[in-house]
Amino acid sequence: MFDTLKAQPADKILALMQAFKDDPREDKIDLGVGVYKDAHGNTPIMRAVKAAEKRLWEEETTKAYTGLAGDPLFSERMISLVLGDAVSRETVSAVATPGGTGAVRQGFDLVKMANPDAVVHVSDPTWPNHLSILKHMGLPVVPYRYFDSETGGVDFTGMIADIAQSKPGDIVLLHGCCHNPTGANLTQGQWTQVIETINSVGAVPMIDLAYQGFGDGLEADAGPTRQVAKSCPETIIAASCSKNFGIYRERTGILMTVAQDSGTRTVTQGTLAYLNRQNYSFPPDHGARLVLMVLGDEGLRADWEAELEEVRTGMLELRQMLADELRTLSGSDRFAFLGQHRGMFSRLGCSPEKVEKLRAEHGIYMVGDSRMNIAGLNRDTVPRLAKAIIDVGI
Incomplete structure (x- = not known):
């Protein structure tokens, strides 16, 4: 029976994750995976969730x-x-x-x-x-x-x-x-x-x-x-x-x-x-x-809402930093939409070939349709991404 099965197409994001992992460059940037990351590249457990989990362990x-x-x-x-x-x-x-x-x-x-x-x-x-x-x-x-x-x-x-x-x-x-x-x-x-x-x-x-x-x-x-x-x-x-x-x-x-x-x-x-x-x-x-x-x-809800707000505003700050840096480098407002987008993702709207150049020449990984995870950035990597975007001609 199993010999009738056909190989399924590889998941592009999972393949991107593996390619990033295999890349030996120390300055590589992962903007592909769709999970929130803090400035240190971690996906932390929220404070209120951690407290609830401890309480659950004691009370369940x-x-x-x-x-x-x-x-x-x-x-x-x-x-x-x-x-x-x-x-x-x-x-x-x-x-x-x-x-x-x-x-x-x-x-x-x-x-x-x-x-x-x-x-x-x-x-x-x-x-x-x-x-x-x-x-x-x-x-x-x-x-x-x-x-x-x-x-x-x-x-x-x-x-x-x-x-x-x-x-x-x-x-x-x-x-x-x-x-x-x-x-x-x-x-x-x-x-x-x-x-x-x-x-x-x-x-x-x-x-x-x-x-x-x-x-x-x-x-x-x-x-x-x-x-x-x-x-x-x-x-x-x-x-x-x-x-x-x-x-x-x-x-x-x-x-x-x-x-x-x-x-x-x-x-x-x-x-x-x-x-x-x-x-x-x-x-x-x-x-x-x-x-x-x-x-x-x-109490837990108030702490959760406060931490969630920190996450939200942090991503908005990164968005605006990137838009401002690109305005400086390009001399135009053509990237202003990045500051207007909301959530973890933005789509640059460039070709897969330009996305591949970002990976090959600058170690910047994003999905082939130019979707990037803003939460994968921090204050140090925003200028590098902006320069790479201009360098490859996006």
């Missing part, structure tokens, strides 16, 4: 399952974090998942059950794993225009025109904040137009919210998701705790649905639990337990 009395949907208290606190009071709790269904990726996969499974004929419309570009999962599941995909390489911003006219071509029951996949891989976000007014367009054609929005707190702050980053959930008849939301709680390896996420017709909640909640059962039975609890502890304790 069992490792028994919590339930197919996970601990209801985890869902309640995550719903509050993501949706606030934008919608009634009676309209929300939720299940814990293994990371945000698990939530995305479960969301697509839900779509396939509810409407086997649904087409999923995704931004061009989008997180590569969106496309990989959709291809594996056999769900049809149509891209909509999003990133403008010339301006480093959003091609909003193209985006609206393409979304308007979706059909009733189709899914429009949106990034809630900190667009990955471009860093280019919609304005509040543009979100309103997106909602109006989706509603006019009868499509269903699905939001991937992986970076809440990394852009303009916890509340501001949740704003678009809340606006969509409040304004659309149905919404699917996949949220991750990997980044804002720094618990990547604990695989902690949540899938939510919002339906203005609250009468569908019982069936929807049961369906989400059923999907959990089919895919991995009971979701992992350790990371979810830490999250609900941090969110439920006044």
